[in-house]
Amino acid sequence: MNRRDALTATAALLGGAIIGGQAFLSGCIAEKTETGLFSEADLAFLDEVGETILPTTEKSPGAKAAKIGTFMKTIVTDCYDDAEQAIFLAGMGKLKDLSLKQYQRSFMQLNADEKTKLVTSLDQEATSYSKNKPETEPEHYFSMIKQLTLWGFFTSEPGATEALRFVPVPGRYEGCVDYVAGDPAWA
Amino acid sequence: MATDTINTNINTRGAAQHTYDAIVIGSGISGGWAAKELCEKGFKTLVLERGRNIEHVKDYPTMLKAPWDFEHRGRMPNAFLKENPLISKAAGFGEDTAHFFIQDKDHPYVQEKPFDWIRGYQVGGKSLTWGRACQRWSNYEFEAPARFGYGADWPIRYADVAPWYAHVEKFIGVCGNNDGIEAMPDGEFLPPFELNCVERHLKQSFIKHYKNRHLVQGRWAHISQPNDIHEQQGRGRCQSRNLCMRGCPYGAYFSSVSSTLPWAAKTGNLTIRPFSVVHSIIYDEQKNKATGVRVIDTNTREVTEYLARIIFVNASALNSNLILLNSTSNRFPNGLGNDSGLLGTHIGFHLYRGFVNAFIEGYEDKYYYVRNPVECIVANYRNLGKQETDYVGGFTTFSGASRVRGAVKPEDPQIGATFKEAMSEPGRWEVYMYMQGETIMKQSNHVRLSKAEKDQWGIPLLVTSVGYDDNDEKMVKDFLNQSCEMLEKAGGTILNRIDNQQPPGLDIHEMGGARMGADPKTSLLNEWNQLHHCKNVFVTDGACMTSTGNQSPSILYMALTARAVNYAAQEAQKGNL
Numbered sequence: 001m002n003r004r005d006a007l008t009a010t011a012a013l014l015g016g017a018i019i020g021g022q023a024f025l026s027g028c029i030a031e032k033t034e035t036g037l038f039s040e041a042d043l044a045f046l047d048e049v050g051e052t053i054l055p056t057t058e059k060s061p062g063a064k065a066a067k068i069g070t071f072m073k074t075i076v077t078d079c080y081d082d083a084e085q086a087i088f089l090a091g092m093g094k095l096k097d098l099s100l101k102q103y104q105r106s107f108m109q110l111n112a113d114e115k116t117k118l119v120t121s122l123d124q125e126a127t128s129y130s131k132n133k134p135e136t137e138p139e140h141y142f143s144m145i146k147q148l149t150l151w152g153f154f155t156s157e158p159g160a161t162e163a164l165r166f167v168p169v170p171g172r173y174e175g176c177v178d179y180v181a182g183d184p185a186w187a
Numbered sequence: 188m189a190t191d192t193i194n195t196n197i198n199t200r201g202a203a204q205h206t207y208d209a210i211v212i213g214s215g216i217s218g219g220w221a222a223k224e225l226c227e228k229g230f231k232t233l234v235l236e237r238g239r240n241i242e243h244v245k246d247y248p249t250m251l252k253a254p255w256d257f258e259h260r261g262r263m264p265n266a267f268l269k270e271n272p273l274i275s276k277a278a279g280f281g282e283d284t285a286h287f288f289i290q291d292k293d294h295p296y297v298q299e300k301p302f303d304w305i306r307g308y309q310v311g312g313k314s315l316t317w318g319r320a321c322q323r324w325s326n327y328e329f330e331a332p333a334r335f336g337y338g339a340d341w342p343i344r345y346a347d348v349a350p351w352y353a354h355v356e357k358f359i360g361v362c363g364n365n366d367g368i369e370a371m372p373d374g375e376f377l378p379p380f381e382l383n384c385v386e387r388h389l390k391q392s393f394i395k396h397y398k399n400r401h402l403v404q405g406r407w408a409h410i411s412q413p414n415d416i417h418e419q420q421g422r423g424r425c426q427s428r429n430l431c432m433r434g435c436p437y438g439a440y441f442s443s444v445s446s447t448l449p450w451a452a453k454t455g456n457l458t459i460r461p462f463s464v465v466h467s468i469i470y471d472e473q474k475n476k477a478t479g480v481r482v483i484d485t486n487t488r489e490v491t492e493y494l495a496r497i498i499f500v501n502a503s504a505l506n507s508n509l510i511l512l513n514s515t516s517n518r519f520p521n522g523l524g525n526d527s528g529l530l531g532t533h534i535g536f537h538l539y540r541g542f543v544n545a546f547i548e549g550y551e552d553k554y555y556y557v558r559n560p561v562e563c564i565v566a567n568y569r570n571l572g573k574q575e576t577d578y579v580g581g582f583t584t585f586s587g588a589s590r591v592r593g594a595v596k597p598e599d600p601q602i603g604a605t606f607k608e609a610m611s612e613p614g615r616w617e618v619y620m621y622m623q624g625e626t627i628m629k630q631s632n633h634v635r636l637s638k639a640e641k642d643q644w645g646i647p648l649l650v651t652s653v654g655y656d657d658n659d660e661k662m663v664k665d666f667l668n669q670s671c672e673m674l675e676k677a678g679g680t681i682l683n684r685i686d687n688q689q690p691p692g693l694d695i696h697e698m699g700g701a702r703m704g705a706d707p708k709t710s711l712l713n714e715w716n717q718l719h720h721c722k723n724v725f726v727t728d729g730a731c732m733t734s735t736g737n738q739s740p741s742i743l744y745m746a747l748t749a750r751a752v753n754y755a756a757q758e759a760q761k762g763n764l
Contacts, residue, residue: 054607062607071260078264120602127601150610154592155254155261163611164592167557168253173427174556175381185592185613186557187254 037077037089043069045092048108050149052115060163063149066156072148083138091141095122160187202494207233207458209497210480212465212510215312217728217744218501219443219451220355224752225499226451233458233493234448235482238308240461241315243445247434249283257282276693277305279316279432287315287432297637299652301690304505304697310461311444312503313695316432319408319440320739321361322564322583323352323372327571328625328736335570337579337627339533341733342705342714345372351746359441359745360417362561363406371403371566371738377411379404380561384553385588385616392677393565400673402586405564408441408742420446429560462486464644467514468498468523468724476723477523483644497723497755497764501748504729505634508700509649511726512636524711524718530701532633534653535735537696538582538624540686541666545679547588547616554590554613562587565620567737569665578661580625583737584670588618618679622666625737627658628699653691696740698732716751723764725751
């Protein structure tokens with residue numbers, strides 16, 4: 001039986017378990033309120049964080065073009081459990097606070113370099129947290145944001161078709177072709 | 188008893204309208220074949236399917252969707268996972284295929300030991316979502332259980348099924364290479380997909396370090412190049428989309444829905460009745476044979492008896508056991524044909540617990556064109572004709588290599604433009620291996636009917652009592668050791684070495700319960716898949732298996748089905764049925 005896809009799907013992007021995957025074991029489902037977990041301003045903020053992780057370049061559009069904020073809202077609302085949602089929502093607050101503390105301006109008001117610096121420091125913090133934490137401890141909120149950004153972007157229309165090479169109907173498979181450095185991967 | 192209730196409500200109007208030459212219970216991979224072969228031979232055939240109807244292409248709602256067309260990009264929402272912890276574990280299950288699987292709450296069963304029973308209740312059954320692997324069994328597999336004393340003897344050998352394998356291969360379309368390996372016999376194959384450069388490297392390395400370990404392309408039910416017979420079915424060439432389980436718009440992979448059922452319908456002899464749960468098979472004590480089946484309409488709950496002189500039981504391995512166990516009469520108080528008392532026992536499955544992967548340095552100037560819909564196989568190399576390990580049986584290894592996405596090194600930026608470009612490029616090559624191992628069919632591994640609990644149609648729930656044994660533990664260990672060694676010798680660096688401890692059943696290769704055998708005292712079915720004690724009932728799905736072998740079983744079910752229909756037709760002509 002062709003189980004390859006099932007075995008590798010969850011490890012596809014970051015080589016780790018996808019956050020939210022164990023949700024049913026914890027038995028928690030988010031209570032959706034009328035307004036939902038995210039405001040319009042939150043979505044714009046997440047778009048900006050996502051765009052800092054995967055920015056628009058000459059070659060292709062960035063995470064904002066992939067509506068990454070809306071994607072994060074959908075997954076966090078529908079696929080994260082209560083505890084993960086709480087970490088994610090509190091994490092957005094922490095990131096906003098960090099910007100105010102370091103730059104005395106909101107994240108949205110930072111210039112591109114400042115955003116990159118701040119997000120890079122958070123990424124390093126999350127990576128070292130993740131390495132040292134006991135397995136049972138939850139993920140760092142920034143790991144969630146980064147994972148959702150990568151997943152959401154590369155499966156979005158702009159990400160798959162412009163950053164990667166998306167061929168919906170290849171027509172054939174060739175086992176061994178030359179690879180020219182710089183060519184994008186297949187979506 | 189459920190039977191009493193049923194008799195009072197029976198719909199006896201127009202028995203003639205409910206009479207066919209043959210009835211096939213189930214429309215999955217073997218039921219579809221029974222229908223095709225019976226209809227071609229002129230039998231007016233009724234196919235009963237408990238689920239809804241599925242029509243080729245029309246009922247494949249997700250077949251053309253892009254990744255971004257799925258709200259959760261393939262994941263199922265938490266609320267669904269919480270309600271469906273079982274079915275959401277199935278290989279291939281996701282937002283794009285969920286509609287071809289049952290939901291847990293609708294179809295309860297009792298797990299005396301953990302057992303994941305994966306089901307797809309619709310016309311076409313699990314043939315819509317199957318893995319498509321079509322390796323032939325070798326004679327080693329037919330002979331080993333009796334020869335090495337770990338199981339009952341098959342009443343047939345490879346030579347008995349070889350022509351029927353060919354018959355099935357030609358019709359469904361199986362791509363692969365004739366590799367001349369005794370453990371995995373050659374067949375009637377369409378051109379194989381290519382190995383990629385790392386797979387070629389592994390092939391050479393394995394044969395250099397181990398003379399009898401052959402990495403070859405698997406044999407897959409994909410039309411790599413259509414023949415006339417496929418074009419007559421309206422099926423075309425595989426486009427390498429690798430989205431098979433959503434249903435293929437080209438009909439390039441085989442399913443009952445794309446192939447056998449429409450083919451059977453063209454004869455004018457086929458009637459498919461969806462929403463029809465079979466309660467039991469009716470046995471006539473005067474005639475000493477089965478006369479039909481009792482069917483519950485899942486929408487109206489009306490009970491109808493359908494009559495026929497030949498009955499094929501293809502309800503999927505465990506459901507076929509359930510139906511036979513529930514078909515009681517004065518003559519057969521313990522289930523139809525069950526004089527031996529062995530019905531429901533000797534359940535087997537395939538051992539899927541072992542998984543290993545590694546990365547391979549180099550080959551960075553090589554890639555492949557888009558998507559590979561198939562996998563390689565290392566043919567079984569254990570206990571071939573001689574006992575050489577501390578466990579019995581052997582295993583097939585599925586394998587493949589591909590480049591992961593993302594060429595980011597730890598010292599590179601992990602955020603920003605450079606990171607994004609690197610994440611958009613192919614990264615290093617990784618290779619995986621996972622096992623499909625034989626298990627011993629033991630009397631203690633069994634299914635039976637619950638005495639207390641019933642389903643929504645009043646049919647007793649199935650109790651599963653199936654577990655692993657010491658032989659399984661030893662085989663998993665050997666697979667992991669050997670696979671790691673093979674990958675390391677090929678220059679690989681092991682990333683994961685996993686015994687996932689998944690419960691039996693998740694392999695979706697459950698088998699046995701009504702095994703074939705020469706002796707009616709120790710088996711339910713004879714060499715023609717015919718109940719020893721009720722000759723007009725044939726069981727040709729996974730329930731018939733005498734041992735599990737290590738090859739994927741679906742094509743064997745199809746071959747045995749075609750062989751049994753051929754025999755049934757001859758017997759009918761002689762007036763013996």
